[in-house]
Amino acid sequence: MTRRGQLVLVAAVLVAVALVPILFASMQLGYHDDVRATADYDDPTADALRVLDRAVATxxxxxPRQFAWAANESAVTHLRRALRPRVDRLRTSRVEGGVYYDVSYNDTAAGEWAAANCPTGPGRQFGSCHADRGVAVQNRVNRTHVLAVGFDVTTTTDRGETSVTVVLEATGRSKW
Incomplete structure (x- = not known):
């Protein structure tokens, strides 16, 4: 065999070795005709949480501009009234598509979140923090600041029912 022939043979072996991982990867992907494509699948519970997250942030x-700390109960009432139309719309927003949402406030989850996450300690100028009817609020410079809202969300579809408890931060950057 000539030197050129040996070089061609070595190059062919290298290409074949390089293709082996691609072959194994394509075999692991597999195909099953009754599996829904991921782009085709929507998660109705995640959709509901996104709607609630935006509503809480907005x-x-x-x-804080509207309510002093002394009126924090009124601030919670005001927030819940402001959220009511969005929660009511969410409940029936996808009924035609076979999706129903049941949304309620969770005071326990909001209280646990407040106990674990309220900024406190030396150098902080923040006051007390507590949960009221599912809403975590804190005294900051004698103004009421909403920090988070706890919800129980149950999603009912033709595939079944999913229930989650979530605490959505007022920043709109919640991770669920």
């Missing part, structure tokens, strides 16, 4: 933003 409706809680003006609270």
């Amino acid at each position: 409706e809680s933003a003006p609270i």
